[in-house]
Amino acid sequence: xxxxxxxEILWSRTFTLTTxxxxxxxxxxxxxxxxxxxxxxxxxxxxxxAAGAVNGIFLIAAVLxxxxxxxxxxxxxxxxxxxxxxxxxxxxxxxxxxxxxxxGVMLIRFFSGACFAxxxxxxxxxxxxxxxxxxxxxxxxxxxxxxxxxxxxxxxxGLTLSQTxxxxxxxxxxxxxxxxxxxxxxxxxxxxxxxxxKRGFSFHDLYEWKAVPVSLIILVIAIxxxxxxxxxxxxxxxxxxTAAANYFFVVMAAASVAARxxxxxxxxxxxxxxxxxxxxxxxxAGLLLMGCxxxxxxxxxxxxxxxxxxxxxxxxxxxxxxxxxxxxRASEVTAxxxxxxxxxxxxxxxxLGGSILAFGYANVYLAxxxxxxxxTCFYYAMRRRARAEKTYALEEITxxxxx
Numbered sequence: 072x073x074x075x076x077x078x079e080i081l082w083s084r085t086f087t088l089t090t091x092x093x094x095x096x097x098x099x100x101x102x103x104x105x106x107x108x109x110x111x112x113x114x115x116x117x118x119x120x121a122a123g124a125v126n127g128i129f130l131i132a133a134v135l136x137x138x139x140x141x142x143x144x145x146x147x148x149x150x151x152x153x154x155x156x157x158x159x160x161x162x163x164x165x166x167x168x169x170x171x172x173x174x175g176v177m178l179i180r181f182f183s184g185a186c187f188a189x190x191x192x193x194x195x196x197x198x199x200x201x202x203x204x205x206x207x208x209x210x211x212x213x214x215x216x217x218x219x220x221x222x223x224x225x226x227x228x229g230l231t232l233s234q235t236x237x238x239x240x241x242x243x244x245x246x247x248x249x250x251x252x253x254x255x256x257x258x259x260x261x262x263x264x265x266x267x268x269k270r271g272f273s274f275h276d277l278y279e280w281k282a283v284p285v286s287l288i289i290l291v292i293a294i295x296x297x298x299x300x301x302x303x304x305x306x307x308x309x310x311x312x313t314a315a316a317n318y319f320f321v322v323m324a325a326a327s328v329a330a331r332x333x334x335x336x337x338x339x340x341x342x343x344x345x346x347x348x349x350x351x352x353x354x355x356a357g358l359l360l361m362g363c364x365x366x367x368x369x370x371x372x373x374x375x376x377x378x379x380x381x382x383x384x385x386x387x388x389x390x391x392x393x394x395x396x397x398x399x400r401a402s403e404v405t406a407x408x409x410x411x412x413x414x415x416x417x418x419x420x421x422x423l424g425g426s427i428l429a430f431g432y433a434n435v436y437l438a439x440x441x442x443x444x445x446x447t448c449f450y451y452a453m454r455r456r457a458r459a460e461k462t463y464a465l466e467e468i469t470x471x472x473x474x
Contacts, residue, residue: 079203080203081202081203081213083201084259085201085259085260086198086201086202088255088256088258088259089194089197089198089201089256089259090198090213090214090217091217091252091255092194092252092253092255092256093191093194093195093198093214093217093218093221093252094217094218094220094221094252095221095248095249095251095252095255096157096160096187096190096191096194096221096249096252096253097191097217097218097220097221097222097225098221098224098225098228098245098248098249099164099225099245099246099248099249100187100191100221100225101221101222101223101224101225101226101320102225102226102228102229102241102245103126103129103225103229103245104126104225104226104300104301104420105226105229105230105300105301105303105304105316105320106226106229106230106233106238106241106304107122107125107126107176107180108122108123108125108126108301108302108304108305109122109233109304109305109308110176110233110238111125111173111176112305114238115171115172115173115176117173118424118428119424119425119427119428120424120425120428121173121177121424122301122302122305122424123301123302123420123421123422123423123424123425123427124177124420124421124424125176125177125180125420126180126297126300126301126416126417126420126421127297127417127418127419127420127421127422128177128180128181128184128417128421129180129181129183129184129187129417130184130297130413130414130416130417130420131181131184131414131417131421132180132181132182132183132184132185132188133184133185133187133188133191133413133417134188134410134413134414134417135185135188136184136185136188136189137188137189137191137192137409137410137413138406138410139189140152140188140189140192140193143189144193144265145265146265148265149193149196149197149261149265150261152189152193153189153190153193153194153197153256153261154253154256154257154261156186156187156189156190156193157186157190157249157252157253157256158253159182159186160183160186160187160190160249161246161249161250161253162246163179163182163183163186164183164242164243164245164246164249165242165243165246166179167179167238167242168239168242168243194256195214197261198214215331216328216331219324219327219328219331220324220328222320222324223320223321223323223324223325224321225320226317226319226320226321227317227318227320227321228244229241229245230304230316230317231317232244234313234317278403278406278407278410279392279396279397279400279403279404279406279407281392281395281396281397281404282392282393282395282396282403282404282407282408283407284453285388285391285392285395285450285453286388286392286407286408286410286411287411287449288347288351288384288388288446288449288450289384289385289388289408289411289412289415290411290412290414290415291415291442291443291446292351292354292380292381292384292415292443292446293411293412293413293414293415293416293418293419294415294416294418294419294422294423294439294442295354295358295419295439295440295442295443296377296381296415296416296419297415297416297417297418297419297420297423298419298420298423298435298436298439299358299361299377299436300416300419300420301419301420301423301424302423302424302427302432303316303319303361304316305432306361306432306436307319307370309432310364310365310370312364312366312367312370314367315367315370315371316370318371318374319370319371319374320374322371322374322375322378323374323375323377323378323381324378325378326374326375326376326377326378326379326382327378327379327381327382328382329379329382330378330379330380330381330382330383331382331383331386334346334350334382334383334386334387335386335390338386338387338390343387343390343391343394343454344454346383346387347383347384347387347388347391347450348447348450349380349383350379350380350381350383350384350387351380351384351443351444351446351447351450352380352444352447353376353377353379353380353383354376354377354380354381354384354443355380355440355441355443355444356376356380356440357373357374357375357376357377357378357379357380357440358373358377358436358437358439358440358443359436359437359440359441360372360373360376361373361377361433361436361440362432362433362434362435362436362437362440363433363437385412388408389404389405389408392404392407392408393405395457423435426438
């Protein structure tokens with residue numbers, strides 16, 4: 072009789088608690104992205120540049136400190152680093168209650184970004200280690216879904232609460248939700264690992280050169296995405312679509328989850344071109360629509376298009392970057408892609424404030440749509456060059472094999 076293999080358990084107690092802890096930490100992270108610019112403009116009477124920078128400085132801190140997580144774990148142990156950074160992130164939410172200046176909020180945002188990056192990196196690494204080898208794809212999909220769910224619920228809660236109970240209630244809720252996430256993580260046994268870290272480092276130690284060209288596409292898409300996350304609430308208020316803005320992130324996240332479910336199969340069956348070209352076009356279409364909207368239906372339609380495009384682009388480009396790079400450099404490839412992703416969102420939030428002040432929301436979103444659409448030309452040139460190099464390499468091998 073043939074042996075029937077048993078399916079390895081994915082939803083162990085530890086994995087379940089890890090994903091729940093991650094979910095509750097991502098709610099305040101996503102909550103602040105649309106709320107903070109509005110808070111600075113309305114309550115602290117900041118400039119538009121400062122309103123954009125408030126998210127940019129958080130994400131830039133996240134990029135800088137994510138790369139240092141392994142070094143901190145090597146010195147202090149992964150358990151201490153995770154718990155310390157997580158509880159410090161909880162504390163930063165309460166610091167906003169006493170911040171009365173733009174500079175004070177900026178300092179807290181930078182510190183909060185650093186703490187969140189270290190805690191999030193530790194949790195994601197721990198979650199990935201808990202997934203059985205035979206169910207890696209499924210397990211990572213659930214982790215990503217938890218992140219997207221937090222990304223949908225957070226902005227909705229933040230915008231709704233700020234309009235009804237005020238910003239102090241937003242800060243207190245964020246502290247309580249992130250504290251709940253950390254208490255869930257404390258209920259499980261966190262291994263205290265100390266990875267071996269080399270002295271000194273170079274670009275090659277952290278990133279993969281072969282993944283850089285395709286990651287530049289993610290950079291452009293992320294800049295546009297950062298402009299949407301940061302300014303859509305202010306833009307909607309200007310258009311008197313505040314109620315619709317509350318649901319913008321829910322629609323965008325739901326569309327992104329739906330896209331991720333089908334994109335993997337499409338990529339595996341038809342190749343990267345079948346997933347990446349439509350992703351770029353849909354993302355561009357959503358941004359162009361953002362520049363032309365006058366109704367709630369238009370705003371939510373743009374959210375759906377951007378959600379589908381972004382949801383298709385990120386996993387497809389990450390997969391392609393891994394495929395075109397050496398197999399043993401998978402970690403460095405992932406770091407390359409996500410540094411461009413986080414850095415792009417941060418740059419988009421930071422740089423576009425001044426552009427909006429000079430040219431207006433509609434014109435900036437139209438320009439971002441055209442810039443995103445131009446990525447199809449860059450992707451085509453990149454793929455054409457890759458095919459030409461592959462053909463040349465095959466011809467060289469054939470010539471060497473001939474007598």
